[in-house]
Amino acid sequence: MEHSQILKMIHTQKLGRLFELCPAIRLFFSGIRLERLDTEETLEEALQGIADEYLEDFGLTRGEISDSLVRLMEKDRDEKSGEQVAVRELTVLPGLDKSGNAEQSGFTVRRGEIVAVVGPTGSGKSRLLGDIECLAQSDTPTERSILINGEIPDDACRFSLGGRLISQLSQNMNFVIDLSIRDFLTMHAQSRMVERVDDRIEEVFLCANRLSGEPFQMDSGVTQLSGGQSRALMIADAAILSNSPIVLIDEIENAGIDREQAVRLLAEREKIVFLSTHDPLLALSADRRVVIRNGGVYRVLETSRRERSNLAVIEREDRKLMELRRSIRLGGRLDFDMEAFFHGVQGSA
Numbered sequence: 001m002e003h004s005q006i007l008k009m010i011h012t013q014k015l016g017r018l019f020e021l022c023p024a025i026r027l028f029f030s031g032i033r034l035e036r037l038d039t040e041e042t043l044e045e046a047l048q049g050i051a052d053e054y055l056e057d058f059g060l061t062r063g064e065i066s067d068s069l070v071r072l073m074e075k076d077r078d079e080k081s082g083e084q085v086a087v088r089e090l091t092v093l094p095g096l097d098k099s100g101n102a103e104q105s106g107f108t109v110r111r112g113e114i115v116a117v118v119g120p121t122g123s124g125k126s127r128l129l130g131d132i133e134c135l136a137q138s139d140t141p142t143e144r145s146i147l148i149n150g151e152i153p154d155d156a157c158r159f160s161l162g163g164r165l166i167s168q169l170s171q172n173m174n175f176v177i178d179l180s181i182r183d184f185l186t187m188h189a190q191s192r193m194v195e196r197v198d199d200r201i202e203e204v205f206l207c208a209n210r211l212s213g214e215p216f217q218m219d220s221g222v223t224q225l226s227g228g229q230s231r232a233l234m235i236a237d238a239a240i241l242s243n244s245p246i247v248l249i250d251e252i253e254n255a256g257i258d259r260e261q262a263v264r265l266l267a268e269r270e271k272i273v274f275l276s277t278h279d280p281l282l283a284l285s286a287d288r289r290v291v292i293r294n295g296g297v298y299r300v301l302e303t304s305r306r307e308r309s310n311l312a313v314i315e316r317e318d319r320k321l322m323e324l325r326r327s328i329r330l331g332g333r334l335d336f337d338m339e340a341f342f343h344g345v346q347g348s349a
């Protein structure tokens, strides 16, 4: 559906019809405490009885409400068409490093694979994720190009489906609309047309709570979540509810969530996952790691058999560190025999 058709619909259809076509619109109105609008009226009619000052309290004008509804319907349309693109593999073709030298190599990632992106601070890890996110075609500072299933994505795929193909969970996740977690997840589940919405949102909620260091309630507001809780919720949401076949995650390790479980969860869902990280546990959990140096891909290393067996040791030590972290958070003291705790005789925090 074209933009002009959507615009016309927003202004001529009854609200009830708009809610049916795009459930996120109902949740948009819940978010500004207008749950009881008359569904037999059009948008203009329904908003007639609402004072401008009321809308201003939410930082909205009538025009902005109509623009938001158009965007929600367009997002819904793109999401539904995005489901038709089956991504089997993604290829990064080499570009230039920060000095303008050709990159050593490109690489291809297949469905179900996890790739860690590693490298010193400022080397260009986020830039690589950014190139993937916008499906770059030699039009970013790195001049890399991204292929989907071995082909250059066409413009429709790039500009319209790009956002639907790819979920990006960046370091700073802020929620702007104050919905409860239940409403937020319901909105996502409905806009992604999943079946058994209540069961699925319960699954996301339980999973997010397992990932998060600090438990939270289904009826708390999303704006009250801490940074780590928000990331846990978004990771569970991306894994369980999202149709996006490609997930990009920036520095999960700083979020204070259970990284081991988060990676396992994403790996189970047959997605292509890129993790930018400085963390050996995450790097070795991936199938391979792309090493970035001076803005360019320097090496692509498969995780070796030896590294996989070393991962078990890193996980064991990491669980001990998590135990210490938990103890510190709960106000405990770490004045027991640390040598014994780490190297041998059973100790406990």
Ligand SMILES: Nc1ncnc2c1ncn2[C@@H]1O[C@H](COP(=O)(O)OP(=O)(O)OP(=O)(O)O)[C@@H](O)[C@H]1O
Pocket: 096, 097, 098, 099, 119, 120, 121, 122, 123, 124, 125, 126, 127, 128, 141, 142, 294, 295, 296
């Ligand atoms: N190949 C390149 N050509 C030109 N500029 C680049 C290239 N790669 C990265 N940059 C630029 O270098 C800067 C640092 O890159 P980026 O933020 O991606 O680093 P990072 O590895 O993610 O850092 P951190 O670990 O601190 O998050 C950015 O401004 C980015 O656009």
